[in-house]
Amino acid sequence: MKDKKIIAYKNERIKKIAFNLRALIREAVMDKWMKLHREKVKNKPALQYIKIENERSDLHRALQASICLCPGCRQTDRDMVYNAPLKHWFCTQCAQEYRDFYHKEKAIIDQGGFVGDFDEFFHSTFL
Numbered sequence: 475m476k477d478k479k480i481i482a483y484k485n486e487r488i489k490k491i492a493f494n495l496r497a498l499i500r501e502a503v504m505d506k507w508m509k510l511h512r513e514k515v516k517n518k519p520a521l522q523y524i525k526i527e528n529e530r531s532d533l534h535r536a537l538q539a540s541i542c543l544c545p546g547c548r549q550t551d552r553d554m555v556y557n558a559p560l561k562h563w564f565c566t567q568c569a570q571e572y573r574d575f576y577h578k579e580k581a582i583i584d585q586g587g588f589v590g591d592f593d594e595f596f597h598s599t600f601l
């Protein structure tokens with residue numbers, strides 16, 4: 475965790491500006507995403523439909539990978555930590571929860587127990 479890049483604003487004024495900017499960017503991207511959806515459903519030819527859907531996917535992927543929101547909780551007003559293996563920013567609370575979950579599930583596995591949908595690689599990237 476010590477070598478991970480963390481963005482945590484100490485100055486309250488700068489924090490407020492940064493969080494407002496993140497929310498604004500998220501809203502702008504989601505507006506464009508919905509606008510493309512409305513355009514897509516207007517009986518477009520297949521090629522144009524695919525092009526619009528690709529553009530929507532690119533927008534969604536870019537927002538998910540950005541520091542503007544946490545893909546875990548979708549919040550825009552949190553301290554963020556970069557997860558290099560996943561190439562995504564997560565808020566520090568979600569990162570801690572994923573880390574805690576990893577240790578909890580590994581303890582069960584180590585004792586011979588069974589865990590359901592545990593994605594060991596995903597959760598291990600938060601260690």
Ligand SMILES: [Zn+2]
Pocket residue numbers: 544545546547548549552564565566567568569
């Ligand atoms: Zn989060």
